[in-house]
Amino acid sequence: MEQSNIATHAVATGPAGRAMAQPMDASLLEGLQQHLTMERQASATYWAMAIWFGERELRGFCEYLKGEAGNEQQHAAQLADYLLARGQTVSLEALAAPRQQWRNAEEIFAAIFQLEADVTSSLQQLYVMAERASDVRSTVFLDPMVQGQIASEHEAAHLLGRIRFAQANPAAMLVIDGELSEGKHAPASLA
Ligand SMILES: [Fe+2]
Numbered sequence: 001m002e003q004s005n006i007a008t009h010a011v012a013t014g015p016a017g018r019a020m021a022q023p024m025d026a027s028l029l030e031g032l033q034q035h036l037t038m039e040r041q042a043s044a045t046y047w048a049m050a051i052w053f054g055e056r057e058l059r060g061f062c063e064y065l066k067g068e069a070g071n072e073q074q075h076a077a078q079l080a081d082y083l084l085a086r087g088q089t090v091s092l093e094a095l096a097a098p099r100q101q102w103r104n105a106e107e108i109f110a111a112i113f114q115l116e117a118d119v120t121s122s123l124q125q126l127y128v129m130a131e132r133a134s135d136v137r138s139t140v141f142l143d144p145m146v147q148g149q150i151a152s153e154h155e156a157a158h159l160l161g162r163i164r165f166a167q168a169n170p171a172a173m174l175v176i177d178g179e180l181s182e183g184k185h186a187p188a189s190l191a
Contacts, residue, residue: 014088045111
């Protein structure tokens with residue numbers, strides 16, 4: 001009895017009071033928290049863009065971007081789950097008001113492509129930090145996230161290309177809008 005008590009107390013706990021297998025490198029932890037905020041900010045940005053298209057009767061675009069806002073929230077949730085699994089707490093920082101004024105759809109999708117590229121860069125930095133700290137749990141956690149970003153960049157490039165192809169022609173924009181309403185947003189695949 002005495003022995004098992006000692007064993008129980010020997011388990012390290014993190015700031016959340018939960019059992020913690022490996023302490024986290026301070027800069028990696030800070031980076032993961034910042035990345036969580038970045039995903040929440042991306043969600044707010046997508047939602048603002050969905051509103052922009054909703055105001056212009058392009059319901060397929062609105063639906064697609066609403067879904068993307070949900071995906072970004074889900075990415076933030078995955079980070080929160082990971083921090084909890086590592087015995088850490090999740091700090092929710094203030095978000096900036098998302099941009100709502102845009103000239104046209106092309107400008108929005110160029111911004112989306114850049115946003116996704118920035119998220120990938122942030123993940124790359126986290127990956128380097130995790131490797132430097134010999135934190136294999138974190139590199140394994142980040143692997144599918146980086147993979148997801150490659151797909152997101154690919155999709156954003158595809159939709160930006162299609163919008164450029166349409167050259168703001170209303171009939172062509174309605175064709176893309178109809179496709180998005182049907183959930184067709186994947187780039188061509190040769191596999
Ligand atoms: Fe994301």
